[in-house]
Amino acid sequence: MLKIAKERLNELYAKIAESMGLFIPIKKAGEVNYHVWGEGKEVSLETLKTVKSPKNAFFPASENLMKFKTEGKNLEIIDVRWDKSEKPFVIFGVKACDYKAIEVLDKVFLADPVDTYYQSRREAFTIVTLACSKPEESCFCNAFGVDATAPKGDVTTWLDEKYLYWQPNTEKGEALTQIVADMAEQGGEAEVAAQQAATQAIMEKLPFASLDLSRFQPENLNELFDDPAWEEMSEACLGCGTCTFVCPTCQCFDIRDFKTHEGVIRYRCWDSCMYSDFTLMAHGNSRTTQMQRFRQRFMHKLVYYPSQNDGLYSCVGCGRCVNKCPQRLNIVKVIKTLGGKDND
Amino acid sequence: MKDVEMKMLERAKALLGSGEVARVIGWKKGEFYFDPVPASFESVEELSDFVYNGFCGANLSKYLIQMSKKEGKTAIFLKPCDSYSFNQLVKEHRIVRENIHVIAIECQGKLDIEKIKAQGVSAVTEVEEDGDTVKVSSLYGETTLNKEDILLVKCATCKSKTHQAKDEEIVLHEMPESKNNRFDEVEKLEAMTETERFAFWKLQLQKCIRCNACRNVCPACSCIKCVFDNPASGIAAKANDSEFEEKLFHIIRAFHVAGRCTDCGECSRVCPQNIPLHLLNRKFIKDIDGLYGEYQAGETAEGKTPLTSYTEGDKEPNDVVDGEAK
Numbered sequence: 001m002l003k004i005a006k007e008r009l010n011e012l013y014a015k016i017a018e019s020m021g022l023f024i025p026i027k028k029a030g031e032v033n034y035h036v037w038g039e040g041k042e043v044s045l046e047t048l049k050t051v052k053s054p055k056n057a058f059f060p061a062s063e064n065l066m067k068f069k070t071e072g073k074n075l076e077i078i079d080v081r082w083d084k085s086e087k088p089f090v091i092f093g094v095k096a097c098d099y100k101a102i103e104v105l106d107k108v109f110l111a112d113p114v115d116t117y118y119q120s121r122r123e124a125f126t127i128v129t130l131a132c133s134k135p136e137e138s139c140f141c142n143a144f145g146v147d148a149t150a151p152k153g154d155v156t157t158w159l160d161e162k163y164l165y166w167q168p169n170t171e172k173g174e175a176l177t178q179i180v181a182d183m184a185e186q187g188g189e190a191e192v193a194a195q196q197a198a199t200q201a202i203m204e205k206l207p208f209a210s211l212d213l214s215r216f217q218p219e220n221l222n223e224l225f226d227d228p229a230w231e232e233m234s235e236a237c238l239g240c241g242t243c244t245f246v247c248p249t250c251q252c253f254d255i256r257d258f259k260t261h262e263g264v265i266r267y268r269c270w271d272s273c274m275y276s277d278f279t280l281m282a283h284g285n286s287r288t289t290q291m292q293r294f295r296q297r298f299m300h301k302l303v304y305y306p307s308q309n310d311g312l313y314s315c316v317g318c319g320r321c322v323n324k325c326p327q328r329l330n331i332v333k334v335i336k337t338l339g340g341k342d343n344d
Numbered sequence: 345m346k347d348v349e350m351k352m353l354e355r356a357k358a359l360l361g362s363g364e365v366a367r368v369i370g371w372k373k374g375e376f377y378f379d380p381v382p383a384s385f386e387s388v389e390e391l392s393d394f395v396y397n398g399f400c401g402a403n404l405s406k407y408l409i410q411m412s413k414k415e416g417k418t419a420i421f422l423k424p425c426d427s428y429s430f431n432q433l434v435k436e437h438r439i440v441r442e443n444i445h446v447i448a449i450e451c452q453g454k455l456d457i458e459k460i461k462a463q464g465v466s467a468v469t470e471v472e473e474d475g476d477t478v479k480v481s482s483l484y485g486e487t488t489l490n491k492e493d494i495l496l497v498k499c500a501t502c503k504s505k506t507h508q509a510k511d512e513e514i515v516l517h518e519m520p521e522s523k524n525n526r527f528d529e530v531e532k533l534e535a536m537t538e539t540e541r542f543a544f545w546k547l548q549l550q551k552c553i554r555c556n557a558c559r560n561v562c563p564a565c566s567c568i569k570c571v572f573d574n575p576a577s578g579i580a581a582k583a584n585d586s587e588f589e590e591k592l593f594h595i596i597r598a599f600h601v602a603g604r605c606t607d608c609g610e611c612s613r614v615c616p617q618n619i620p621l622h623l624l625n626r627k628f629i630k631d632i633d634g635l636y637g638e639y640q641a642g643e644t645a646e647g648k649t650p651l652t653s654y655t656e657g658d659k660e661p662n663d664v665v666d667g668e669a670k
Contacts, residue, residue, distance in 0.1 A: 029547045031617050048466070051617055052553065061553065062583040134484070136467040137376065205483055207375065207469065236382040236407075240557035242616050254582055269583035272555070277573050277580075323458075326557050326614030327402060328379040336375075 001192065002166040002177070002184035009045075009164060012180055013037050013092075019179065020126075021089040023057050025050050034091065045093050045159055048136055049320055053248030054098050055105060057091050058121045061245075062269040065117065065255070069263040080265070081117060084124040090176065092128045096151035097141040097318040099129050101248030104305075104314045108251050117268075126172045129153035131192075133160070133199050138319030140208035140332065146316060148203060149196040158192045165192050208317075208332055212340035218307035225299060229337050234294035236327040241272030243321040243330070244297065249314045252278075273297050298334045345473060348450050349396040351514050352421060355447060357388050359419050365445055366416025369407055371400045377471045378457045384411060384418075396421070398473045401454035401496050403608050405429040406563040408439040418444050423451040424519070425498065427508040428606035428642030429563035434509075435645045436604070438566045448510035450519060453491065453499040458618070460494050463487075497622065498609025501526040508643055526607065530626045549591055551617035554582060558594075558611035558621050564601035598624040603632060603651035606642035635659045 004012055016022050022037040025044050032047040034054050052061075067078040094102075102122075109118035129151035132139075141148055150156065154173035158165040165188040168177045177184075203209060215224070244250040254271040257264050271278060273296050279286050287293050305314035315331055322330040336343040356368045372383035373393045380395045382402050403426045411418045422430055427448060433439045460468060460480055467483035478489050492500075503526055505519040533541055556572075559565045571577045572593060581593070598605075598621075607629055611621040632639055636650035636658065 029551055029619075031551055033551075051551075134466055136461075137469060137483070202467070202483055206467070235384060238557065238560040238614075240560040240614075241553075241555040242557045242614075245553045245555045246616055256583075267583060270554075271582060275556075275573065275582075276569075277575060280575065322375075322379075324616045326561055328374050328381045332375060333381075 001188045002181075002186060003163040003188040003191075004166060004180070004184045006159070006162055006164060008183050009043070011183060012164070013043065014039070015180055015183070016090055016092075016176070019088075021087050023054070023089060023091040025093050037092075045130060048095070048132065048134060048139075049318065049323070051246060051320075051324075053101060053246065053318065053320065054091055054094050055101060055248050055251075057089070057125060058102070058118055059105060059109070059251065059253075059270075062267055063117060065266045065268055067263050067265050068257075078263075082120060084120040087124075089121075089125045090128060091125055093130045093157075094127055094151070094153060095130060095132055095318070096146050096148045097139075097144075097316040098248050099127065099151045099153050100141070100144070100146050100316040101318070102127070104249045104312065104316065105251055107309050107312070126155070126176050127153040128155040128157060128173075128176070131156065131158045131196070131199070133158070133195055135199065135202055135206060136319070137207055138322035139203075139206055139317065140211055140319060141317035142203050142206070142209055143211040143213065143335075144313055144315060144317045149199045158188075158195055160191060160195055163188060163191070208319075210342070211332065211335050212342035213302070213313070213335060214340035214342070216302040216306065216313070216335075216339060218303065221299075221303055221307070224303060224338055225295070227338055230291055230295045233329070233334060233337060234291040237274070237290050237294050237329055238326055239274050239276065239290050239293065240326065241270075241274050242324050242326060244272040244274055245270060246320040246324050248316060248318055248320070249301070273300070294329075298331060301331065302335070302339075345397060345452065348514060348516050349394075351516065352396050352447070352449060353391060353394050355512075355514065356385065356391055356394060356419070359445070360385065360388050360391070364417065365419040366414070367411065367418050369404050369411060369418060369420040371395050371402070371421075376468070378455070378460075378468065382407060396449070398452070398455045398471075398478070399457065401456070401499070401613055403429055403561075403563065403610050405433060405439075406561070406566070408433065408444060409566055412440040412443045416443075419447060420444060421447050421449045422507065422509070423449055423454075424505050424507050425451075425503065425606075425608050427510070428504075428640070429608050430509050430642070431645040432604060432606050432642040433563055433566070435642075436566070441645070446509050446511045448507035448513040448515070450515040450517060451505070452517070452519060453502065454496050455491070455494050455499075456496045456613075459496075460489065463489055463493065465489075496609070497612050497620070498607075501528075501609075503607060503640075509645065526626060527630050529620070529623055530630050533623060533627070545591070548619045549594060551619055552594070553617060554593070555616060557614040557616065559597060561610045561614045562597075562601065563606070563608060563610070564604045565597070594619075594621065594624060598628060601625065602628040603639075603649055604641055605629065606640070635663065 023034045024037050025032050026035040027042040027044050031051050032044045033050050033052050064080045067080050069076040109115040132148040154170045156167045168174045252271045253268045255268045257266050274293050301315045359365045368385045371380040373395045374381050378399045385391050405426050434441045465480050470481040472479040476491050502522045504522050605625040609622050639650050
């Protein structure tokens, strides 16, 4: 394990940014999100939860897919996809829950047929994770088997008052370590172990630490779907897309064409199952009420997705929806209502 | 505040118990003290998780669009600012007044859990309100904060403590007077140069994730189908990455609610990226005041409104461009 003095972090970012693009939590107009690093930017590694998750790096909120040009009867298709050979990227400071979310996204986008847009970004990135040391009340990653103190990734880091501790895990991680090696020194195992123990003690005390998920099994699908509790749970739902857009695992998108002066651009952008036109088809809409949309979101996270992915839930317990829902609805309430007998 | 909650619960029980109303709209307990959820209660039993505390900031009036059309009468608890939205919805014929029983309730200003966290408090487990101070317990220790510092944006610039609609009232303590400071921020924006102002909004609106929470919570946004959701409109949009998209969306929305926006502040309360959207609306309110005389949407459920009535002395649109609105 290596360690880098905290006061040299800016130097570290600059060093990485010399040869790679660096995405890192940066405070902009009051809110912390992943942005490209540059001199003078206000990095905030201490922020526990960026508003948007790091999924933005691999699956941008909007992305151009292709361009069409017509001349007479000829239609030209122009490839506008992002060129990964241009520059490699590093995403720095990814928390354990958000890293787990990337695994969830991989199963969707990298399964056959592979989404090459996602794939090219995913391959261009080296992921540097950061262990949590100050979890908050809305965190429940431990309920989904995530260890907040030992995230995976190409490099795992831990931060305390004095040092950033650095542990490469993969070839990509080793390569990045070469770049920063001359500002690092050996050591830190004892400090990291102490921090992990202290954080784990807090994790156990978190109010949502022991959510019971036992009822969310494929065989209970119909029973859960028909549960009368959905009506009451969804009553206050505004039908906005906040939960889906701050969620690190929500992966739905819409594809549209946009007319420009230089032809037609086909793009995709995040979509939300909470929106009234989400499942709109030529015949009409299969989900006509907000209750049905609300139910879809949680059934997808807790029943449909795991039934297709060996039991892996597509919630990672990051708690962003707990913090951000305008009317204070969230997945924890759904789990407590429907999840199993051990939820009080 | 506890006594207010008790009194409200008592009334809700009486109204539901006697069958006078079919449902009561209020708040139910969340997972913590600071996350109550808007709820409709249909029986005395359901009231077991009824709550009213310093975190009941949500404006419940918009729920009446659906609820007031249901069978039976609906009782609703409205804070002073919510009562303006209520009147405006009545005026626009969006809710059925005779099906509603309004209980005007006391409000001492509502708190913002995000502001509490911004003070460095994390893993909040308990919050205790005590007059001007709020005691916050967390897994990392306890701290006492000034209520003034952790009020919701809309409450820090409260416009009025007078209920504009009520069938009965539960006000047990004096409510602090409004500070009349809600145009301070607008004046700061007006004092900027065009370039500075453009930069301000560009930076703020770039944060927009197009979640539509501002629109969906807004009592003035009561269209059955929003133009931005209608694929047949030609301008439906979900993308948020072009700088122009967000400005278009928010400015169109501000224009659309101009003259009808009561300044309830819900848009800014719900924005996950904390964009000060209410400032767009307040600029319109301030300009309308300047051009057509003082007007507060939602003060009454009747009467003419400045943007939908014509008088000979009305200012011409050019006056606005020339800056006379200020």
